[in-house]
Amino acid sequence: MEQVATSLGEPVLRAVASLLAPVDAELARRYPGDPGTRQPVHTVYVPAYEFTAQTVRDWGRRALEALDDHAPEPAALAEVLGLDEELAEPVYARVRAKLESEPVEDLRIDFEDGYGACPADEEDADAARAARLVAQALAEGDGPAYVGIRTKCLEAAVRDRGIRTLDVFLTALLAHGPLPPGLVLTLPKVTYAEQTGAMATLLDRFERVHGLPHGRLRFEIQVETGQAVLGPDGTATVARMIDAAEGRATGLHYGTFDYSAALGIAPAHQSSDHPAADHAKAVMQVAAAGTGVRVSDGSTNVLPVGSTRKVHEAWRLHYALTRRALARGYYQGWDMHPAQLPTRYAAVFAFHREALPTVAARLAAYARHTGGDVLDEPATARALSGQLLRGVDCGAFGIGEVARLSGLTRADLEAFAAPPYTGAESTPAGPGRDRGAGGPLSAP
Missing domain, CATH: 3.20.20.60 (Phosphoenolpyruvate-binding domains)
Incomplete structure (x- = not known):
């Protein structure tokens, strides 16, 4: 792979990390994100x-x-x-x-x-x-x-x-x-x-x-x-x-x-x-x-x-x-x-x-990078998966219905709803891409 040139070295990265360490700690303390547990209706x-x-x-x-x-x-x-x-x-x-x-x-x-x-x-x-x-x-x-x-x-x-x-x-x-x-x-x-x-x-x-x-x-x-x-x-x-x-x-x-x-x-x-x-x-x-x-x-x-x-x-x-x-x-x-x-x-x-067919289809398209008539971002994928989880948890539908419409398991939904890097706008990998640790998609 061709080498790319950079101008800023490791000391600069360490200096910025040092400057922002207190902010990083505050973000982690004050804004840990949703606990991922069931919320009663x-x-x-x-x-x-x-x-x-x-x-x-x-x-x-x-x-x-x-x-x-x-x-x-x-x-x-x-x-x-x-x-x-x-x-x-x-x-x-x-x-x-x-x-x-x-x-x-x-x-x-x-x-x-x-x-x-x-x-x-x-x-x-x-x-x-x-x-x-x-x-x-x-x-x-x-x-x-x-x-x-x-x-x-x-x-x-x-x-x-x-x-x-x-x-x-x-x-x-x-x-x-x-x-x-x-x-x-x-x-x-x-x-x-x-x-x-x-x-x-x-x-x-x-x-x-x-x-x-x-x-x-x-x-x-x-x-x-x-x-x-x-x-x-x-x-x-x-x-x-x-x-x-x-x-x-x-x-x-x-x-x-x-x-x-x-x-x-x-x-x-x-x-x-x-x-x-x-x-x-x-x-x-x-x-x-x-x-x-x-x-x-x-x-x-x-x-x-x-x-x-x-x-x-x-x-x-x-x-x-x-x-x-x-x-x-x-x-x-x-x-x-x-x-x-x-x-x-x-x-x-x-x-x-009412939302199940559309939400499941949008999340499936996002997970597989197949596109569609709505261009969803990682934050929206979290919201889509969160809505499906809420529906399952309260009894509006079963995880089997979600799987039939989207091909996704509950573990997949939970991974999309709570990505491994809090606050990061990283796109979870779909089939054919390197999911790495904590990737949201189950094996086909």
Whole structure:
């Protein structure tokens, strides 16, 4: 091979590397990228005094009853939601299967707004009971993939109570065995970055007391106040909150009604599609980008209860808001009633199934360098594979369907979604090219 001439030698490369070493370290610390783990499509909040070991099963049963009562066959649900005729059968079948097998993906036992103020000994007992029932539900196979508690916030008036409830719950949970892998803790009504820093300190202390690995305990940040989005110095507080959490933040959850009320929005207009909500979530999305922290949309308080006409109206609203959030890159939301589960899963499944043929074809063309009518870049390939993985993980379709349409395995998708060189715009090699270590394509 012909030698090429250069003007800059190895000392220059070392000098630049030395200059940028602190930046490299900061990039790695602050922006590690998506963790590559499953993200639940929703979070269900249940007041602590209502939680039982059968809560997930009960929600599934009640959701199926709502479906049987108000949309007993695919055509009925398709008519209510405006589903394409080709989607009606597979979406309906998968919704029913989901409600039977995994009706709740993420459950939060609530000791905050949904719980209220109780005598100290009563809340202590409820926290210990919640831990015992979580352990029981998981042992019996009735627990969701993700489960945890939301305590009271760290503002002065309720700080000690929130910390004590967290301590009682975690201590009792450990008494029943190892902490569940899907354990999730939620810190509400955060206004200052120092509060997420304090939460990180609390969890670090608990880990030390019990000999847990550093970083085992992590938490979500609820964005429910104007101060969480824009601080008094004009900066995006939510970005500082992520940094102050010292790697323990896993999510930013938008609180529709607290945030709207804090901004003075009238109750009739407090919705996740209000311009103020769009602004808050856009700031959250940018602040979280690349950090590994995921953003969750809020909820609608219009419940599908009462007559079939009222249920259908609430379903159409919930379906539309969920589809709107998905299109904006918010893949998780809150559900407040069992009868919202049919439309949560119908929206998620329809969103992914509609896109499946096109997304699979585009990723296959990119992987094999065969071209097509869309010129995709590595960043888009990551997004394409990420969408296919989300669809598989939630149950919208199976990996077999993806393989038939694209020829790609799950390992291929994961390699495209998380390339070996973080931040590098390198093109994964396709057939006939040297893939090297960590190449995304399986052997033909």
